[in-house]
Amino acid sequence: IGFGALTISKTFFLMLLLLIVLYLVWQFWNKKILRGVFMTGGVALAAAVLLPGDNSPFATVLDRLASATSLSDLTTGRSDVFSAYLGAITENVWSLLFGAGLAASNLGRDPHNLYIEIAYYLGIVGLGLIIAYYCSLIHSVNYRHKTYGRQNFIAKYLPLLMVALIHMTLHGMTTFPAYMAFFMAALSMLVVKKPEEVAQCQD
Numbered sequence: 038i039g040f041g042a043l044t045i046s047k048t049f050f051l052m053l054l055l056l057i058v059l060y061l062v063w064q065f066w067n068k069k070i071l072r073g074v075f076m077t078g079g080v081a082l083a084a085a086v087l088l089p090g091d092n093s094p095f096a097t098v099l100d101r102l103a104s105a106t107s108l109s110d111l112t113t114g115r116s117d118v119f120s121a122y123l124g125a126i127t128e129n130v131w132s133l134l135f136g137a138g139l140a141a142s143n144l145g146r147d148p149h150n151l152y153i154e155i156a157y158y159l160g161i162v163g164l165g166l167i168i169a170y171y172c173s174l175i176h177s178v179n180y181r182h183k184t185y186g187r188q189n190f191i192a193k194y195l196p197l198l199m200v201a202l203i204h205m206t207l208h209g210m211t212t213f214p215a216y217m218a219f220f221m222a223a224l225s226m227l228v229v230k231k232p233e234e235v236a237q238c239q240d
Contacts, residue, residue, distance in 0.1 A: 048206045050098040056199065063191050115149055122148045122157050136160035151204040151215060158210065171219055178226045196222040
């Protein structure tokens with residue numbers, strides 16, 4: 038979190054805020070009221086300490102968010118990049134279905150969105166095939182999950198949700214970490230709340 042805060046990234050700040058909110062909601066959902074109240078108080082205390090400081094990275098990010106006068110300013114130009122890529126994707130039927138091809142150059146700047154990047158190079162057919170692969174992986178893990186034990190619904194899908202959201206601001210369709218993150222998030226669905234249930238299934 039410290040290194041992420043030092044980047045003074047609005048995206049990091051918003052993703053961190055979303056993660057904190059989801060985690061707090063998870064505590065109350067699981068009826069861990071005391072822990073939820075304690076953690077909410079801790080978050081409020083941390084915000085009271087970190088946000089007012091002039092040199093605080095979080096205060097700087099809030100100032101950048103508040104001073105934005107347009108969508109382009111708010112997204113640091115990313116909305117313009119998204120528009121350019123979406124325009125190229127929908128330029129004709131071929132590019133929409135099959136993309137510009139892996140040999141195509143970027144449009145002067147990387148898209149910072151894995152899904153738009155895949156659609157630009159491989160089209161919606163390529164994007165659909167990749168989504169179908171991960172859906173089949175999740176289905177397979179869900180099938181095995183019945184054998185290994187039960188898990189809280191939020192705990193089961195939260196890693197997948199976070200990875201999916203994070204890659205709305207990251208690109209890298211030709212890099213290993215992008216797919217490994219989805220794969221590990223899918224495997225995390227096999228982590229059960231009570232390890233003794235696994236031992237009983239294996240006996």
